[in-house]
Amino acid sequence: MNTSANREHLSDASNPLGLEGIEFIEYATTKPQALGQVLEMMGFRPVARHRSREVLLYRQGGMNVVINAHVSHHPRALQPTERPVITAIALRVRDAAAAYRHALDRGAWAVPTHVEVMELNIPAIHGVGASRIYFVDRHHEFSIYDVDFTRIPTVDANPPAIHGLHWFGVVQYIGNDRLEDWTEFYAQLFGFAALPDEQRFGILHKGRVLKSPCGTFFLQLIEPEPGIVEIEGEESLQRVAFGTPDVTAAVAALRARGMSFVESASMHTSERGALTQTQLGAVMFELVRQAS
Amino acid sequence: MSQLQGNFDDFGMDTITMAGPLSAKLRAIREAGFSQVMLSARDLVGHADGWHAAVAEVQASGLRVTGFQVLRDFEGLSGHLHEYKIDIAKSMLEMCAALDCRVLLVCSSTSTHASADLDAIARDLRKLAMLAVPLNIKVAFEGLSWGRTINEFTTAWDVVCRADVPNLGLGFDSFHMVASQTSLDDLDMLDPRKIFLVQLADFMWTEVRSFEERMTTARHFRVFPGEGVHSDALAELVIRLDKLGYRGDYSFEVFNDDYQQIPLEAVADRARRSAVWLGEEVLRRSVPLPNAMRLRGREQLRG
Numbered sequence: 001m002n003t004s005a006n007r008e009h010l011s012d013a014s015n016p017l018g019l020e021g022i023e024f025i026e027y028a029t030t031k032p033q034a035l036g037q038v039l040e041m042m043g044f045r046p047v048a049r050h051r052s053r054e055v056l057l058y059r060q061g062g063m064n065v066v067i068n069a070h071v072s073h074h075p076r077a078l079q080p081t082e083r084p085v086i087t088a089i090a091l092r093v094r095d096a097a098a099a100y101r102h103a104l105d106r107g108a109w110a111v112p113t114h115v116e117v118m119e120l121n122i123p124a125i126h127g128v129g130a131s132r133i134y135f136v137d138r139h140h141e142f143s144i145y146d147v148d149f150t151r152i153p154t155v156d157a158n159p160p161a162i163h164g165l166h167w168f169g170v171v172q173y174i175g176n177d178r179l180e181d182w183t184e185f186y187a188q189l190f191g192f193a194a195l196p197d198e199q200r201f202g203i204l205h206k207g208r209v210l211k212s213p214c215g216t217f218f219l220q221l222i223e224p225e226p227g228i229v230e231i232e233g234e235e236s237l238q239r240v241a242f243g244t245p246d247v248t249a250a251v252a253a254l255r256a257r258g259m260s261f262v263e264s265a266s267m268h269t270s271e272r273g274a275l276t277q278t279q280l281g282a283v284m285f286e287l288v289r290q291a292s
Numbered sequence: 293m294s295q296l297q298g299n300f301d302d303f304g305m306d307t308i309t310m311a312g313p314l315s316a317k318l319r320a321i322r323e324a325g326f327s328q329v330m331l332s333a334r335d336l337v338g339h340a341d342g343w344h345a346a347v348a349e350v351q352a353s354g355l356r357v358t359g360f361q362v363l364r365d366f367e368g369l370s371g372h373l374h375e376y377k378i379d380i381a382k383s384m385l386e387m388c389a390a391l392d393c394r395v396l397l398v399c400s401s402t403s404t405h406a407s408a409d410l411d412a413i414a415r416d417l418r419k420l421a422m423l424a425v426p427l428n429i430k431v432a433f434e435g436l437s438w439g440r441t442i443n444e445f446t447t448a449w450d451v452v453c454r455a456d457v458p459n460l461g462l463g464f465d466s467f468h469m470v471a472s473q474t475s476l477d478d479l480d481m482l483d484p485r486k487i488f489l490v491q492l493a494d495f496m497w498t499e500v501r502s503f504e505e506r507m508t509t510a511r512h513f514r515v516f517p518g519e520g521v522h523s524d525a526l527a528e529l530v531i532r533l534d535k536l537g538y539r540g541d542y543s544f545e546v547f548n549d550d551y552q553q554i555p556l557e558a559v560a561d562r563a564r565r566s567a568v569w570l571g572e573e574v575l576r577r578s579v580p581l582p583n584a585m586r587l588r589g590r591e592q593l594r595g
Contacts, residue, residue: 107422109382126426175428180458185425188418188457235428 015213016102016191018094022167022217023136023144024057024064025240026088028080031280032056032069035084038279039065041259042242043162048149057149061161063242064145072114083282086237089127089170090134091190096123099135106189108133120147125189128172128182129236163250164292168201168243169209169218171286174235179208182221186210192219202241202273202288239283243290247274250287299577300567304328304358304543306491307335310559311552314339314346318353324560326567328356330491330543336387347390358541359395359432359463359489360388366398367416368406368441374416381420389427395488396424397432397463400439400448408441414454421460432463432488437471437510438503444474449482461486465545466529467493467514470522471506476532484537491545492530492570494520514546516566527574534575542570 029035036046036056044058044065053070068087069080093099100123104110108125111132122144127133138144151157174182186192191213200209207222222238244250251261251274260277261269268274274287305321307314307329314335321329331350339346350357363384366377388396398420407413421431435448442448445464452462464487469476493514498521500506517526530542544563551559571577 105419107419107425109423109426128426178428181425181428184457184459185422188422 014191017091017099017135017213019099019190019212019214020092020094020139020216021212021214022063022170023090023092023134023139024066024088025086025167025170026066026068026090026132027084027283028068028087029084029280030069030080030082031084032067034280035067035283038283039067041257042254042276042285043159043165043257045155045159046152047155047157047159048145048151050149055149057145059157060159061164061166063161063165063167082280084280085282086131086170086240088124088132088134089237090122090136092139093135093137096135096137099123099137100125103133103135103189108189120144127237128174129234131237162253163244163246165242165244165250165287166290166292167217168241168286168288168290169220170240171204171220171222171238172236173238174207174221174223176224178235179221179223183208183210186219201290202286203267203270204273204275204286239286241286241288243288243292245289245291247271247287247289250274300325300564300571301327302540302542303567303571304330304356304541305560305563306330306332306543306545308332309544309546309548309551309563310556312556315349316556318349318355320556320560321563322353322355323557324564326355326560326564328358328541328543329353330358330361330545331391331393332361333384333387336391343387344390347387350391357391357393358543359397360384360391360393361397363396363398363420365401365403365406366420367401367413368408369401369403369416370407373405378419378423382423385424385427385429388429394428395430395432395463397434397489399434399436399463400442402436402438402440404440406440410441410447410451410454413441414451417451417460418455418457421455421457424459430459430461430488432461434463434465434491435468437468437506443468444472445469446474446478446481452486461488463489463491464533465491465493466517466526467491467495467510467545468506469529470495470525471500471510476525476528479529479532479536482536484533484539487533487538487540489540490533490538490542492517492526492542493545493547494518494522494526496520511547512549514548516544516546516562518566518569519562527570530570530574 027035039058044060046056047059048057055070056067058065071079103125111124111126113121122134124132124134136144183194192210195209195211207220210219248271251269262275262277272289276285278284305326307317310317336343336346363381366381369377417433424431433448433452435442435445437443449462452460494517495509495514500509
């Protein structure tokens with residue numbers, strides 16, 4: 001994408017951070033092998049290890065997933081648990097330092113990073129719950145993984161995507177009456193815009209869908225089920241969704257790799273989308289029909 | 293249980309009214325039958341065993357935290373002053389979140405270093421509100437009657453509208469409205485869903501004209517609603533807020549030097565009398581049936 005806008009770094013009011021998609025999604029767990037097996041069933045392959053920490057990089061097509069099992073010795077750092085949780089979304093931006101400053105100016109919380117020798121300092125802000133949002137700009141000329149990771153020998157560093165699987169988006173669970181707060185948060189800091197309620201994808205239509213200013217992925221905000229008793233819903237990044245031009249073919253291929261899908265009267269695989277069964281007590285993936 | 297009868301669940305006390313350690317204040321407030329308390333940052337940081345111990349004490353009391361106060365002189369600053377205040381704000385937000393408290397009170401700036409530009413003020417408040425989003429905190433902005441640029445709720449409301457973010461709303465203190473003699477008719481311009489907190493207090497003098505007089509009165513001579521000379525105005529205020537659709541909390545923001553030197557139970561008892569008067573006589577709330585369930589807040593707001 002060598003457009004004139006990119007060349008001249010023209011500021012774009014609707015995309016203030018110069019967002020260009022998702023660079024990686026990070027999970028934390030004390031059982032990285034177990035989560036690795038689940039990712040492999042979804043078509044990912046382990047391609048690299050972190051130089052200094054217990055961190056693995058999985059890849060499929062243009063998607064990177066980082067599994068973090070590193071136990072931090074810093075006070076107040078969040079420690080991985082057995083149940084895998086999504087702990088970070090890394091966003092591709094035109095200029096990471098500029099994007100970071102823009103977000104801080106608009107009211108983001110900076111995350112202090114603890115960088116070891118010869119590692120990249122990737123700027124991060126706090127996201128929902130204990131999660132983080134990273135800004136990465138080294139995705140054109142070379143990759144951040146070339147610096148912080150060492151390749152696993154003999155494996156293909158660029159395993160192809162199964163039936164064109166690519167990032168479609170991330171589903172975030174939010175608390176009661178928090179829809180407007182989070183919509184505004186993503187609009188103010190990043191330039192996300194809410195889609196009209198009629199416009200929905202896949203087979204899970206709840207909540208509100210926000211479109212990234214670069215138009216390449218979505219965030220879906222889902223409130224707790226309405227109830228009589230006041231319960232504060234936990235807020236977290238709940239699952240990721242992959243786009244594929246052919247859901248049925250992708251589901252068949254993933255079944256063959258051992259993944260199982262939810263097939264009930266109310267929710268089942270269709271041409272529009274599919275949902276995997278919950279793995280490791282917490283991990284599920286959604287498929288959504290979308291051209292690559 | 294007889295002491296707990298009476299429908300004043302929407303009314304709470306403020307720790308600033310009483311002397312003594314936090315634990316004694318919480319006990320007195322709870323034993324007077326209140327279910328909520330407004331806390332100050334000083335309650336936490338001044339605790340002998342540190343602020344985490346204070347948070348644990350509040351949680352053990354069973355009292356709901358109405359709001360957390362107060363971030364002062366925040367808006368309208370630039371450069372290093374702005375950065376400094378952002379750091380202060382973040383510390384307060386973290387304490388507020390640790391208390392599971394949903395409302396941070398921010399009062400309008402008195403600083404001569406602050407800009408009077410309402411759009412600059414709105415921009416700063418919008419940034420503060422965004423800092424508060426991940427912590428699930430609403431920012432209630434209150435116009436002090438001696439604020440430099442914003443000294444009436446009407447101007448505070450203007451700024452809230454300019455900022456236009458969902459978790460920034462109005463903190464409404466009756467003292468400032470009565471002191472600045474803002475018309476009750478101006479209440480009609482407010483969206484009740486954007487009033488995040490109402491603080492009530494009466495006082496003994498009929499008029500407070502100068503900023504100095506307002507400050508002195510506000511900080512030393514407030515009394516509970518019904519104890520001063522503005523009872524009628526307060527009753528009308530509460531009725532009008534109720535008619536407007538406000539269903540949030542009322543907290544007694546009573547700074548009073550005398551109440552700082554009488555037993556806590558005596559102060560809490562005065563607060564209780566005030567709450568019963570407002571709940572039962574003014575708002576004519578009926579006593580709820582035992583085990584009555586309350587529907588979720590959003591539905592109530594629509595009603």
